[in-house]
Amino acid sequence: MTEGPDIRDFLVESLYGGLTQSPPWEDFLRALAEATGATFATLIVGRGHRIDAHVTPDVDPHHIEAYQQLSQTDPFVGLPEGKVVAFRDFVREVPRSFRDYMDVSRTGQILGIDLQRPPDIYVRLRVTRDYSRPDFDDAHSGLLQKLVPHLRIALDLHARLTTTFAESQLFSSAMADLAVATLILDREGRILRRNAVADRMLREDPVLKESGGKLYAAAPGARAEIARLLAAPPEPGEERAIEMATDGPSRQARVRAVPSSAYGDGAWLALFLTEHTQDSGPSSDVLRDRFQLTRAEAALAVHLAQSATLADAAAALDITYNTARSHLRAIFAKTGTHRQVELVTLLRASHRPIEI
Secondary structure, eight states: OOOOHHHHHHHHHHHHHGGGSSSTTHHHHHHHHHHHTOSEEEEEEEETTEEEEEEOTTOOGGGHHHHHHHHHTOSSOSOOTTOOEEHHHHOSSOOHHHHHHHHHTTEEEEEEEEEEETTTEEEEEEEEEETTSOOOOHHHHHHHHHHHHHHHHHHHHHHHHHHHHHHHHHHHHHHHHTTEEEEEEETTOBEEEEOHHHHHHHHHOTTEEEETTEEEESSHHHHHHHHHHHHSOOOTTOOEEEEOOSSSSOOEEEEEEOOTTTOSSOEEEEEEEEOOOSSSOOOHHHHHHHHOOOHHHHHHHHHHHTTOOHHHHHHHHTOOHHHHHHHHHHHHHHHTOOSHHHHHHHHHHTTSOOOO
16 A cells, blocks of 8 residues: 555545544445455443444445444454554463454454544444455554544544533423424524424414514514524624514413524524414313323323423322322323323324314
């Protein structure tokens, strides 16, 4: 192999491009295997003694489980942090199970890099050659060593992206359970994204509508305020309130600016509005009759329809949280729903007259 800037640049590009892949870095690992003349390349990420991610592109799917189990007894671990090491220079005694694996898989030589990330995360990069080929040389080791700084950055970025995504899922779920409509708008007021509650609100609630793909507020004052906020959003971290209704009970929306780095599609404002309910919701008798619920299940369903959390509903009914979860599973089965936000939507509509 002749190392050159084009090879390094392509590998670095594939490494950073792999941040958004699922599983991550498959293209990078393929490119690395090709650049080093390896049979395959593997990336392992774990915490403590546990393996969380094990990525080996194009490996026989029938061998994945066995390969992952072998990784638990791999003697080629604990390498000097950030240094490229050859298997034969590091391992003095190969366990029988791993030696058998190397014979069956025709593994002749392995190059490895171990990285440690706080508090206890480890990363192992391995490139493996068929034993019919000569050992890796200094040029291969040098190429891997030059990738180490980029590996550190890419792994830190991936950790942040993963954490942000997980937090976003939690927040989205919480907002859905609290019946909060969420709309993401661009600079022109076009609706880029909406959750299920917002989608229903745009169809049924007189306060907000969608017109030509844009958000339309029924109240003139609300329209004017939204236009002003689109022109001059709140400062980062600040929140503005808009009065959405001109008569009847107060209906306020909360508006925040979307950080410029959060989306690449022109997202500009986030609007949150609690779903409006005209009455106290369905009665226990109505729910028992319509969905064949038991008295206990119907009592829980009434509380959930009034936007109570499962924990609060359990406390109000003087039952344990696990009992409430058991009732909820039965309610899901009888109503044909799968998530609490779907169930609440169905329950709230259940006492309205059925249109024929």
